[in-house]
Amino acid sequence: xxxFNVMRTPPETAAMNTPLxxxxxxxxxxxxxxxxxxxxxxxxxxxxxxxxxCVVGESGSGKSMTAHAMMGxxxxxxxxxxxxxxxxxxKDVLAMPEAEQRSLRGGRIAMVFQEPMTALNPLxxxxxxxxxxxxxxxxxxxxxxxxxxxELLDQVGLPNPAELxxxxxxxxxGGQRQRVMIAMALACQPDILIADEPTTALDVxxxxxxxxLIRSIQAERHMGMMFITxxxxxxxxxxxxxAVMRHGKLVEYGAASDVLNRPQHPYTRQLIASVPHxxxxxxxHAKTGAPxxxxxxxxxxxxxxxxxxxxxKQVVAGDDLSLxxxxxxxxxxVGESGSGKSxxGRSIVGLIKPDSGRILFEGxxxxxxxxxxxxxxRRAVQMVFQDPYASLNPRHRVxxxxxxxxxxxxxxxxxxxxxxxxxxxxxxxxxxxxxRFPHEFxGGQRQRIGIARALAMEPKLLVADEPVSALDVSVxxxxxxxxxxxxxxxxLAMLFITHDLRVAAQVCDTIAxxxxxxxxxxxxxxxxxxxxxxxxxxxxxxxxxxxxxxxPDDLQNVPAGAH
Amino acid sequence: xxxxxxxxxxxxxxxxxxxxxxxxxxxxxxxxxxVFFPGDPWEMATAPFQPPLSEDALLGSDMLGxxxxxxxxxxxxxxxxxxxxxxxxxxxxxxxxxxxxxxxGGKVDDAIMRFTELFQTIPNFVLAVVLVAIFTPSLTTIxxxxxxxxxxxxxxxxxxxxxxxxxxxxxxxxxxxxxxNSTIILRQILPNSLSPIxxxxxxxVATAILLESSLxxxxxxxxxAMSWGYxxxxxxxxxRQAWWMSVFPGLAIVLxxxxxNLVGEGLNDALNPKLARSRG
Numbered sequence: 001x002x003x004f005n006v007m008r009t010p011p012e013t014a015a016m017n018t019p020l021x022x023x024x025x026x027x028x029x030x031x032x033x034x035x036x037x038x039x040x041x042x043x044x045x046x047x048x049x050x051x052x053x054c055v056v057g058e059s060g061s062g063k064s065m066t067a068h069a070m071m072g073x074x075x076x077x078x079x080x081x082x083x084x085x086x087x088x089x090x091k092d093v094l095a096m097p098e099a100e101q102r103s104l105r106g107g108r109i110a111m112v113f114q115e116p117m118t119a120l121n122p123l124x125x126x127x128x129x130x131x132x133x134x135x136x137x138x139x140x141x142x143x144x145x146x147x148x149x150x151e152l153l154d155q156v157g158l159p160n161p162a163e164l165x166x167x168x169x170x171x172x173x174g175g176q177r178q179r180v181m182i183a184m185a186l187a188c189q190p191d192i193l194i195a196d197e198p199t200t201a202l203d204v205x206x207x208x209x210x211x212x213l214i215r216s217i218q219a220e221r222h223m224g225m226m227f228i229t230x231x232x233x234x235x236x237x238x239x240x241x242x243a244v245m246r247h248g249k250l251v252e253y254g255a256a257s258d259v260l261n262r263p264q265h266p267y268t269r270q271l272i273a274s275v276p277h278x279x280x281x282x283x284x285h286a287k288t289g290a291p292x293x294x295x296x297x298x299x300x301x302x303x304x305x306x307x308x309x310x311x312x313k314q315v316v317a318g319d320d321l322s323l324x325x326x327x328x329x330x331x332x333x334v335g336e337s338g339s340g341k342s343x344x345g346r347s348i349v350g351l352i353k354p355d356s357g358r359i360l361f362e363g364x365x366x367x368x369x370x371x372x373x374x375x376x377x378r379r380a381v382q383m384v385f386q387d388p389y390a391s392l393n394p395r396h397r398v399x400x401x402x403x404x405x406x407x408x409x410x411x412x413x414x415x416x417x418x419x420x421x422x423x424x425x426x427x428x429x430x431x432x433x434x435x436r437f438p439h440e441f442x443g444g445q446r447q448r449i450g451i452a453r454a455l456a457m458e459p460k461l462l463v464a465d466e467p468v469s470a471l472d473v474s475v476x477x478x479x480x481x482x483x484x485x486x487x488x489x490x491x492l493a494m495l496f497i498t499h500d501l502r503v504a505a506q507v508c509d510t511i512a513x514x515x516x517x518x519x520x521x522x523x524x525x526x527x528x529x530x531x532x533x534x535x536x537x538x539x540x541x542x543x544x545x546x547x548x549x550x551x552p553d554d555l556q557n558v559p560a561g562a563h
Numbered sequence: 564x565x566x567x568x569x570x571x572x573x574x575x576x577x578x579x580x581x582x583x584x585x586x587x588x589x590x591x592x593x594x595x596x597x598v599f600f601p602g603d604p605w606e607m608a609t610a611p612f613q614p615p616l617s618e619d620a621l622l623g624s625d626m627l628g629x630x631x632x633x634x635x636x637x638x639x640x641x642x643x644x645x646x647x648x649x650x651x652x653x654x655x656x657x658x659x660x661x662x663x664x665x666x667x668g669g670k671v672d673d674a675i676m677r678f679t680e681l682f683q684t685i686p687n688f689v690l691a692v693v694l695v696a697i698f699t700p701s702l703t704t705i706x707x708x709x710x711x712x713x714x715x716x717x718x719x720x721x722x723x724x725x726x727x728x729x730x731x732x733x734x735x736x737x738x739x740x741x742x743x744n745s746t747i748i749l750r751q752i753l754p755n756s757l758s759p760i761x762x763x764x765x766x767x768v769a770t771a772i773l774l775e776s777s778l779x780x781x782x783x784x785x786x787x788a789m790s791w792g793y794x795x796x797x798x799x800x801x802x803r804q805a806w807w808m809s810v811f812p813g814l815a816i817v818l819x820x821x822x823x824n825l826v827g828e829g830l831n832d833a834l835n836p837k838l839a840r841s842r843g
Contacts, residue, residue, distance in 0.1 A: 349739050350738075350739070351735055351738060351739065375741055378739060378740070378741040379741065381739075382739060382740075383735075383736070383739045385732040385735065385736060386732070387732055390731050390732045390733060391731075391732035391733050391735075391736055392733055392736075393733040393737075393751055393754075393755070394755065395754040395755060396750075396751075404737065404740055404742065405740030405741060405742075408740055408741045408742040408743070408746065409741055450736070453736065453740065456740075457740060457741075
């Protein structure tokens with residue numbers, strides 16, 4: 001693959017033509033009682049033929065709403081366009097009669113959605129689903145449609161396209177489904193392809209393949225493409241031009257090279273600064289004393305399905321997993337979905353019982369202990385969960401949530417609540433937070449509460465299972481800084497589980513890379529990033545979006561206290 | 564949580580408000596039955612076969628000269644009492660078993676669910692008749708019989724809720740912070756699974772009232788308690804000559820059951836706001 005070209009701009013010819021899409025002063029109104037009156041506020045931008053425009057923003061920025069307005073997907077009557085126009089080749093889409101709008105959508109403008117698992121009809125063969133839009137928008141006879149479907153599946157790089165057209169969606173992997181979605185969008189040779197976070201739900205290596213595919217298809221067909229994303233790494237991979245949105249307003253708009261390398265607006269600068277990236281910001285961890293935790297040949301097999309008369313299928317989630325964590329060390333466990341990284345984390349905190357192997361905590365084998373014997377170790381090993389919306393009981397006050405652990409261990413409730421307030425202050429929340437309910441907090445704040453809950457037990461080891469993957473990038477940076485700060489102040493050891501090597505790079509001393517239930521490489525963060533030994537690690541590193549882009553020096557995020 | 568949001572959501576459903584009004588009226592009637600209609604409803608109050616709007620009997624009298632209106636008011640007590648207590652008993656059995664099955668899963672779940680299915684395979688009215696016939700009819704045996712035949716759906720519901728909540732991260736967090744199983748079940752999971760259980764319990768009160776009426780229609784009611792079902796059952800032989808004897812108790816049953824169903828639906832809207840919105 002060629003180096004990222006900072007000078008990449010849309011071809012000269014494009015500028016000559018009228019824009020494919022001209023959005024002028026678009027406003028979308030939210031129903032009364034929403035957190036703001038307008039989801040999209042006076043938005044103006046253009047999309048030229050043969051150009052990839054990346055619309056970047058965090059959740060709630062209105063970036064998807066814009067695409068949905070174009071596709072007629074707004075949840076009417078609650079949310080509606082309240083002003084402005086959407087011109088497609090000079091004609092206002094919103095003023096067109098319903099039938100004309102429909103022929104435009106799916107025909108001239110096509111869309112690829114974020115979630116490949118739910119975007120396909122599970123009961124319809126893949127080929128027929130693609131054929132639907134051909135039937136709707138073209139006059140092709142059935143045999144020609146079938147041939148075209150196979151051709152499309154071939155173009156999006158799927159193996160055995162003829163066979164695959166007859167398959168049901170459940171037989172395909174996430175990446176394959178996203179390819180099918182793209183084939184479906186391409187069926188009628190649209191002028192505009194809208195992609196709404198098409199790679200967010202995919203693993204990094206798959207993401208890279210899909211981004212490569214999208215880029216090559218766009219270049220081949222000279223389509224105009226609106227690519228919605230929250231990830232500046234992805235922007236650096238594919239964008240010609242960039243529009244940055246915040247709270248429904250366009251804050252920065254310009255050529256990719258300008259926005260990426262010379263961002264002007266403070267918000268763009270903040271977003272770029274919070275893109276996780278590897279920096280040599282700390283020395284290798286000096287391993288002192290006896291290891292705090294040793295996982296030794298841990299193996300876990302899940303029995304899936306099965307019943308009274310049916311044999312269950314065995315899935316090996318973890319095999320021969322060995323890992324050492326020293327006091328004060330942060331070990332990153334990195335792998336794609338299904339690699340077994342969470343299985344190991346959950347085994348260590350005692351949520352899963354492995355089938356064999358040993359997990360030694362300060363020399364005691366936790367797996368050999370019964371429920372009662374394990375109980376004292378519960379305090380020492382605590383967990384921070386992935387989903388800030390599911391990990392707090394919605395019916396309990398925050399103070400009780402944080403104090404629940406110490407209370408369960410017999411501490412006086414008043415004392416535990418007072419301590420909970422201190423901890424909430426420590427993780428950066430107001431003291432009054434203790435009296436409120438979880439739904440009153442944002443995702444990042446909830447994750448702070450989750451961290452306070454773990455700290456209330458005064459643990460020696462913190463297992464953080466994807467603690468930032470559900471958060472927006474700017475919040476993600478803050479939570480990572482908090483974890484790093486707490487780890488240092490309390491001299492905590494941490495097992496940091498993540499699918500994102502960039503995030504691991506920011507907080508970990510040591511990195512273990514997992515694949516299909518095995519640890520394929522373990523070494524210091526520096527070694528793994530600069531001299532990866534395993535081929536899989538290399539492919540993971542290679543798949544990091546935007547790795548060729550050098551984040552402007554003044555925006556490199558160096559955590560406080562780093563070297 | 565019974566806050567103002569809850570009431571606003573509840574009040575948005577006009578039917579539910581009407582149902583609640585009817586229900587309150589019935590409760591008042593039952594509570595003050597002996598004030599409105601002093602004396603025993605079994606006692607002869609006037610001449611037999613008095614039609615409605617006659618002098619001593621607003622809704623007429625039956626074959627033995629008993630006041631129908633008085634019977635309905637006193638019968639409301641029995642109906643509501645049986646409806647509420649048998650639902651409470653069914654909740655106690657169903658939610659406990661369902662919670663245990665859902666929380667522990669595996670073999671415990673298998674055992675409890677097979678036991679539940681055993682009860683579900685027997686037609687519940689037949690079972691109730693058999694139970695009441697074996698243990699002589701009285702308020703207690705009727706309540707027990709109704710509870711025994713109506714807990715399985717509640718158990719299945721509670722199990723489903725517990726199964727899905729058990730894997731939620733806040734429950735796992737409770738496990739890692741060392742809380743006991745009973746604390747997790749009672750303090751963490753149960754409060755979060757209450758909404759659908761409350762809704763189906765409110766509907767179950769209506770079913771229980773119907774079951775009780777059917778039992779007393781068949782003559783299996785408590786012989787010492789005036790009941791709507793008994794009144795209809797007793798009047799069925801003279802339905803051609805004296806329609807009022809069965810129509811008014813019948814109306815009472817219809818209104819009560821309707822009111823309970825409306826209230827249940829309103830609760831459903833108020834407790835599951837997402838569903839309510841999609842109704843438009």
